[in-house]
Amino acid sequence: MSERRVDVFFYGLFMDSSILQEQQVQPTNARRGYVEGYALRIARRAVLVPRAEARAYGVVFGLTYGEIDRLYAAPGLEQYRPEPVAVQVLEGKTVPALCYNVPVEPPPEERNAEYAARLQAVLAKLEFPREYAESVV
Secondary structure, three states: OOOOEEEEEEOOHHHOHHHHHHOOOOOEEEEEEEEEEEEEEEOOOEEEEEEEEEEEEEEEEEEEHHHHHHHOOOOOOOOOEEEEEEEEEOOOOEEEEEEEEOOOOOOOOOOOHHHHHHHHHHHHHOOOOHHHHHHOO
């Protein structure tokens, strides 16, 4: 019997399934979409910050709980916590998913230009709106 999978919304580098596979994670059922009411911000890594008029793009994948635990046990990710979100899938329907985010917004001076550049490339590869990818700094 295989372990049950849950939908997880990724908005950072984990949107790239090849990065997940490097971490011994086998994502299934990829769906591009977005969440309303959050803005993407690059600190040391990607975080979502509440902003009423904002939209953050990402990918929903099916993962097992073991895979999720492995991903978020990695150094630098321990502070990320799951929260429920409603993802508007680009194909038209809304799906519930877990979204891992930090509980406290990082200070404004915290930046990671290398991460932002890598994320821009992933967003372009996944064909998200160009304006959105270019806004990642």
